[in-house]
Amino acid sequence: MSSIEDQINEEIQKNKILIYGKGTKAAPQCGFTVETIQFFQKYGYPFEVVNVLDNMPKREALNRITNWPTLPKVFIDGKFYGDTDILDEMEAKGEVEPLLKDAFGDK
Amino acid sequence: MISIEDLVGLVKTGIPDAEVDVMDKTGMRDHFIIYVTSGKFKEMDVMSRHRAVQATLTSAMQDGRIHAAEIKTAVP
Numbered sequence: 606m607s608s609i610e611d612q613i614n615e616e617i618q619k620n621k622i623l624i625y626g627k628g629t630k631a632a633p634q635c636g637f638t639v640e641t642i643q644f645f646q647k648y649g650y651p652f653e654v655v656n657v658l659d660n661m662p663k664r665e666a667l668n669r670i671t672n673w674p675t676l677p678k679v680f681i682d683g684k685f686y687g688d689t690d691i692l693d694e695m696e697a698k699g700e701v702e703p704l705l706k707d708a709f710g711d712k
Numbered sequence: 713m714i715s716i717e718d719l720v721g722l723v724k725t726g727i728p729d730a731e732v733d734v735m736d737k738t739g740m741r742d743h744f745i746i747y748v749t750s751g752k753f754k755e756m757d758v759m760s761r762h763r764a765v766q767a768t769l770t771s772a773m774q775d776g777r778i779h780a781a782e783i784k785t786a787v788p
Contacts, residue, residue, distance in 0.1 A: 637780075674766065674773055675780070687762060690783050694758045 609666045617680040621708045622652035625667055626677035630654040640689045641677045644696075650705050682708035713741040714777040719769075723748060726768030731788070742779040749786045761785040 617623050624641050628634030630653070633642060638654070645652045657663050657676065667678055671685045679686045681704060686692060695701050705711075720732045723746065730750040737743040746765065753761045765783045772778045 672763075674770070687759060691758050691762050694761075694785065698758070700758070 609663055610670065613663070613666060613670065616653075616655060617683050620653040620680075621682055622650060622705070623680045624652060624654045624677050625657050625680075626654055627656070627658040628654075629656050634658060635676070637675075637688060638677050641679060641692075644689050644692055648701070648705055650709055681705070714772055715741065719744065719746070719772070719778070722772060723765060723768045727752065727764060737780075737782075742777070744778065744780070745782045745784065747784045747786070749788055751788055753785055753787045758785070 622645055624638070624645070626633065626635060626638030626641060628638055630642060633639045633654070635658075642652075642654065657667065664676070668674060671678055673685070673687060675688065677688050679688060679692065686695070692701060695704075716734045716736065719734055723730055723732045727748065727750050729752060730748050732749075733747040735745040735747075737745060748761075748765050752764075756764065762783050762785060765785065766773075769778060769781060773781070
């Protein structure tokens with residue numbers, strides 16, 4: 606595996622909630638990245654944003670790994686969950702809360 | 713740019729029983745909200761539903777006819 610994929614794997618293992626997006630947590634540069642940040646702020650669990658806006662090799666590696674063409678890309682507990690399109694629908698079905706509780710070991 | 717008819721056609725080609733509604737977010741015909749309702753979604757989790765819809769749009773995403781697509785899925 607190339608170093609980029611190693612780097613990605615390390616990042617998604619190290620952060621229980623990880624958002625690959627455009628811009629940073631403090632200065633997001635895309636509406637969808639902002640939406641995703643706001644989505645997780647509601648739950649109060651810690652999350653990280655990795656800015657891949659200008660890092661095409663990493664974006665291509667992420668596209669390959671997830672077979673998903675767009676940003677932002679959300680990983681929870683090392684598993685890929687797409688973006689707020691998916692998370693909103695999962696939330697409506699009550700699937701997000703238990704997922705986060707599980708990831709952070711809250712029982 | 714892509715017409716709404718072509719966009720609906722793309723989705724239906726991949727998901728024949730789909731009921732598809734499209735909202736053109738900016739009027740420029742390249743940022744869409746696509747609502748897809750299909751009985752086939754019943755036994756699919758949310759991620760699989762979205763992957764199924766994404767798969768029907770790959771060609772139009774790659775050649776730039778679609779810039780951004782927000783997908784909303786539902787069962788009848």
